[in-house]
Amino acid sequence: MRALVIHGPRDLRVEERDIPLLGPGDVEVRVRTGGICGSDLHYYKDGGFGSVRLRHPMILGHEVAGEVTAVGAGVTAVSPGDRVVVNPSLSCGTCRFCKAAQPNHCMDLRFYGSAMRLPHVDGAFREAIVCRSSQAVVIPPTFDLGRAAFAEPFAVALHAAARAGDLTGRTVLVIGVGPIGALCILAARYGGAREIIAIDRLAGPLRVARGIGADRALNTRAEPRALEPYAADKGSFDVVFEASGSTAAIATALPVVKPGGVVVLIGLGEEAPLPVTMLVSKEVSIRGSFRFHDEFALAARLIASGDVDVAPLLTRTIPLDDASRAFELAADREHAMKVQLAL
């Protein structure tokens, strides 16, 4: 089978690999589509991010959907022919974090297409993968696989929303309308937010934000003072989702969040300056949000039921053979939201 292997910055190669053996409890999936994520782009552009660096070639990709082609002994919840989305995260089940229902902090986590471990864990941009049956979530037989493949990034947004607490009736600011920021808008809307403001520095993402239900979408490059009115009376937002990865985002968020409000950080990023006196005197909470847990199954279900419509986020689907073009487009935030590979 063919797989998309990263060898270094801007060095993507389609290579032949063997299909892994199918063991008891396993499921073999013919992957049909895979979304390109921000971390994929980091490997593509920079060979990694922070201290996470490519040490050897690795198959990329962790947002995939496809059809089940075979199941191992003992598998009953999934059958050949089923359409599935695949949870790229496999926790050990026995460490203290797994026992404490924090599998995203598992001491031995295996996550597709990640160079955090050595040897790296290969990803899912390949024609076939073999996963544990618990990783395969069945979707309806005719449901569009491109939309289904949003389950993973939408799970990230739902987890961030869960970290924020009950959003019913809350006013929400989303900083940065990349795919995760856009999905945070959908998650906040689904969770009952009363008003959602999005900011970005590019017009393209802001158009998408308006299209999926942001009450206002403000261009902070064109209007650097656009948020100033929201700083009146000690602030306007109950919750801020920071999805830009910008080091300036926290300093942007603190004046406009209400006393006692919450800023959820989703994007991994460089060291950022923290205005301590404002955080303390307004009693703001800054909460990290990392990947997801139960939210993967919920994301798959909400997308497959049509309760949440991710279709406006899909910019284009490009064949695997044109992977570099797909990655270049995905990196163009003005013109692309989510780009998927057809496998």
Added chain:
Amino acid sequence: MRALVIHGPRDLRVEERDIPLLGPGDVEVRVRTGGICGSDLHYYKDGGFGSVRLRHPMILGHEVAGEVTAVGAGVTAVSPGDRVVVNPSLSCGTCRFCKAAQPNHCMDLRFYGSAMRLPHVDGAFREAIVCRSSQAVVIPPTFDLGRAAFAEPFAVALHAAARAGDLTGRTVLVIGVGPIGALCILAARYGGAREIIAIDRLAGPLRVARGIGADRALNTRAEPRALEPYAADKGSFDVVFEASGSTAAIATALPVVKPGGVVVLIGLGEEAPLPVTMLVSKEVSIRGSFRFHDEFALAARLIASGDVDVAPLLTRTIPLDDASRAFELAADREHAMKVQLAL
């Protein structure tokens, strides 16, 4: 009556002032003792902190206890002769934060000895103050006023503990053993913490920490790597109280706090660098804690009942006429924990 007025850095003067008029609902208190707080020291040493600057002479002080000398019309809860501690914080009761039970964020808060407003609000280092009856909390007739005057800073620590959530069975790190850090040790112990580690860069405060119940007190100047063992397995502390005001404290806390743990910031301070990737990937919460609310009454009660013993924190009581000497001693962290003025 005599009052302690700050005119500028290291310019303290004992001046004569009139006793304010006693209106309906008011209480007149003969102040007997007053603790010198970190913010008093900032005015004394630097003329303010951050953007808060002395614009005109101001009476200092907000940690005071004394005896009631007169009560205004309609006051029934307090009587002349009662010993009281005085809550230095007076909220308006009608703004949206007061209505939301967040009086520490009141839009029109009056806090003793604070230059945040203009004109500044005079403080309580004076022989007599007139306050609202709701500000005067009665303590037993023979209870030591010096210990009672700890109610205000202990309320700050109890509020920080409340911001951390239920501490029963938790492991706690206290960064910085000034008076607030030391009172956080007492608050965490009272709240059921299982294990409390304190760090400081001076031997004197660490001795106090051990004396009041810290399980371990580590000198991070003498042993810069003293916390390293606590970083194993993704971290050891459920809760960190940052009471040092050091810009390095957050970077110190993040490696040793558990995934999903909480870092409570109490000290106002400069901009500090925030290691975003670690905060996100460990899903840490950083929460500001500002002053207090209901905790003032609780603090007074726990001290007066003997349930919490603050006596080991009182370094010395110095007459008002020696105020400058008292402030110099209070600023010497190696040799002084809390210094009080006798009025």
Added chain:
Amino acid sequence: MRALVIHGPRDLRVEERDIPLLGPGDVEVRVRTGGICGSDLHYYKDGGFGSVRLRHPMILGHEVAGEVTAVGAGVTAVSPGDRVVVNPSLSCGTCRFCKAAQPNHCMDLRFYGSAMRLPHVDGAFREAIVCRSSQAVVIPPTFDLGRAAFAEPFAVALHAAARAGDLTGRTVLVIGVGPIGALCILAARYGGAREIIAIDRLAGPLRVARGIGADRALNTRAEPRALEPYAADKGSFDVVFEASGSTAAIATALPVVKPGGVVVLIGLGEEAPLPVTMLVSKEVSIRGSFRFHDEFALAARLIASGDVDVAPLLTRTIPLDDASRAFELAADREHAMKVQLAL
């Protein structure tokens, strides 16, 4: 002006009353429509409920909308000509519950059309009322007043949902599809519930439930064992809203709620048997929910924005002169959901 006065069971009279004087901070509203609530029906059918009994004639009604006809001195947020819904609940603002942001437990609460106090507080089924400006929530100029008048009961449902905690992704059972149960379906849907099952003993309400988004609506009179499958594996529901007032409801809920799940009781009712061993061994929480707080403004906003559509719940609007017919229809649960009076 004309007002609808209850003198005793089934003794409704339209009587002439004076329009109250308009004081500073007051708003005079020409009431146009008013929904008949369960408590109105209790007064109509039984002269009260539990220990709350009519001791003298009282104007009924507390779910009303209309147009502002005059405002008192100092009122700026509301103007003559505005369409408004009127919050029937007026708390004192100074008792310990008001200060603790629990105004629904105010020691001196005045609630329209309630016989809890003596003398009773007159209600709003009259051509004109004078309320405090804080009670009048402005809606868009052309918004339908009938739908707007659902703000009050929808606030009850939103408060119940808030009592349940974050509903995102939760499975929910609603017991009893009267107006409050139906509005709980809308509130749970708005708050992100993943699956909502409703039960009732009548076909009419269940049809409404299906029409407003219940995933399943089960007739427990026709199929007494309809919930049995949900009891498998220790239960299926994260949250149960009990809105039937039936004494059997708790015993119905406990087998089908998950361990650690929540049962929110909304309906005032007789003493009910509580299966203690099941509650304890499943660690269920039973939480009372009483009226509302901030949810009134949220309810008005969600209805007026169209985010929540209450129109399917309005069975009929009947002129004030036919009030008895309106009340009889409102009492017929098979054929009526919400009946409103035109004033």
Added chain:
Amino acid sequence: MRALVIHGPRDLRVEERDIPLLGPGDVEVRVRTGGICGSDLHYYKDGGFGSVRLRHPMILGHEVAGEVTAVGAGVTAVSPGDRVVVNPSLSCGTCRFCKAAQPNHCMDLRFYGSAMRLPHVDGAFREAIVCRSSQAVVIPPTFDLGRAAFAEPFAVALHAAARAGDLTGRTVLVIGVGPIGALCILAARYGGAREIIAIDRLAGPLRVARGIGADRALNTRAEPRALEPYAADKGSFDVVFEASGSTAAIATALPVVKPGGVVVLIGLGEEAPLPVTMLVSKEVSIRGSFRFHDEFALAARLIASGDVDVAPLLTRTIPLDDASRAFELAADREHAMKVQLAL
């Protein structure tokens, strides 16, 4: 080895049994002392409780401490000679409740000396048991085994306290001062409760309550109206622990708990009448609390460190051969708090 076997009501027999085989990961413990619990008494007096009935002879007991005599392959945390308390609860680790960090709701839980399953799970009133190494918690070499054996019931109380939420500064009522009620007093005190009132109908338990730190201990048989003052102004208690198992306890608790307060039910019991209108209008939460989870290790640690002193609760230790006398004494609430068997 000898074991205490219950054959039916008041039919206790000391019988010879084989020591189970020691497998990998197992620990063999020479049991030295075992506390008699309320459920042991139910089997002794009635042959069971509720629907849980003895179907065949069963070894009783689940509050035991002793010395390790052997460890199986792979065990490193525990060594022969160690003193240990034994967690009587063994969860499967793989069911959905175990994965959700709710092992006390495990679908396949094995709990010592419980007739909930068929065949029943034998208990620990025997000279030797073999348990999983994760069940054995090491205590200091010289620590008194009788006090250590309180770890299990104290874990029940700590879990109930955790269910109540943060107790710092709260006012607490404990209904019923049997061993669990008494341990709730200790847990509430440890967790920072401000004031603790205990009620019972017998003088003996109330004396113990006073001795371990209850601020007041009231005899509600002698003074049936003793709680009336606490019902003023809508109630006085933030939290009520119901540990009496009496069906009247909830009706006792509701008038005296504050609006928004919490009643934690610990005792399994018959169906009890629930005053729905009071629960709803005061927005009380009733929460079941069942056994424990992480609290077992915490209980062992707090007892062994001396932070919590359970010694005043131990009435007498009686040799295994006098088991019936021990059970009769344990059943005499006036004269006995906790009775332990020496094995």
